[in-house]
Amino acid sequence: MGNPDKSVCDELLKLLDLSDVREKAVKKLSMGMKQRLGIALALVGKPDMLILDEPVNGLDPRNISALRTLLQKLNEEQGITMLISSHILKELYLLATDYIIIHRGKILECLSHEQLAAKCENYVRISTDDLPECVTVLEKELHVLDYKVMDDRTVHVYAFTEEPQRISQALTEHHIVVGELAVQGRSLEDYFFTVTSEV
Numbered sequence: 001m002g003n004p005d006k007s008v009c010d011e012l013l014k015l016l017d018l019s020d021v022r023e024k025a026v027k028k029l030s031m032g033m034k035q036r037l038g039i040a041l042a043l044v045g046k047p048d049m050l051i052l053d054e055p056v057n058g059l060d061p062r063n064i065s066a067l068r069t070l071l072q073k074l075n076e077e078q079g080i081t082m083l084i085s086s087h088i089l090k091e092l093y094l095l096a097t098d099y100i101i102i103h104r105g106k107i108l109e110c111l112s113h114e115q116l117a118a119k120c121e122n123y124v125r126i127s128t129d130d131l132p133e134c135v136t137v138l139e140k141e142l143h144v145l146d147y148k149v150m151d152d153r154t155v156h157v158y159a160f161t162e163e164p165q166r167i168s169q170a171l172t173e174h175h176i177v178v179g180e181l182a183v184q185g186r187s188l189e190d191y192f193f194t195v196t197s198e199v
Contacts, residue, residue, distance in 0.1 A: 001044035012040040016070065032063030036070070043074075049081045050074075056091055068095055089188040103196040120186045122161040126171075127154045127180035134176055141170045148194065158186065 013019045016036040021029060029037065035055060042050055055071070056064045072095065074080045086092050092099070099116050101109045111119070128134050134155055138144040146158040160167050161183050168181050 001041070003044050003046060008044060008046075012043055015043075016040045017066075030063075031058045032060070032066070035059060035063070035067060039070070043080075047080065049083065052082060052084045054086050054088075055084060056086065056088055064091060071095060089192055093188050101192060101195055108195050116188070116191070119191050120188055121158065122183050123186050124157040124159075124161055124164045124167055125154055125180065125182050125184045126157065126167065126178060128171070128176055128178050129153075130176045131155065133174065134171060137170050137174050137176065138167070141174070142167065148190075154180075156186070156190070 010019075013022055016039060018033060018036055018040065021033060026034065026037065039050070039052075039055075052071075056067055059067065068091065071082060071084075075082060084092065084096065093116070097113050099109075099111045099113070100107055101111075126134060131149060131153060135147070135149065138147055138155070138157060142160070144157055144159045148156045148158075150156060157167060164181060164183055168178065171178055171181075
């Protein structure tokens with residue numbers, strides 16, 4: 001790995017909490033230990049940057065949390081920059097500072113954490129059996145264009161989140177029965193699907 005200092009092995013085993021299993025065969029390690037061992041191997045050469053592909057894939061919640069803490073520690077204490085590729089968007093949201101959304105090999109957006117947080121804004125969730133009529137009222141009466149009809153037969157409206165009663169009033173005036181109308185947050189997954197579906 002280009003590092004003549006063999007003491008780095010002991011340091012990395014300790015850093016990655018693998019000292020107790022140093023004599024164990026790799027094939028007998030758990031998935032979480034194998035992930036940490038892979039990171040230890042990458043750190044032997046004292047890199048300035050790590051490129052990680054799906055680092056939490058196959059890990060249980062406890063190991064995911066431990067690995068996230070480790071990666072944050074490496075970044076903050078050793079100044080290592082990380083480029084992480086993952087489909088587990090919720091985990092990326094907890095860890096990353098900057099985001100690149102890629103779909104079919106094309107970069108669609110580059111965002112800071114603050115910009116992404118602003119994109120994942122609140123929305124009004126409407127549940128009704130009269131979806132076509134509901135959408136018509138949103139568009140023609142309230143001039144809402146920023147909405148999405150979901151697979152669970154609800155509508156997510158990204159307007160009037162501060163005054164959802166205006167939506168409720170307009171639907172009531174047009175005799176549309178609403179099962180639920182509540183302000184909720186747009187998830188990172190929602191935003192990702194919105195951006196990639198436009199391509």
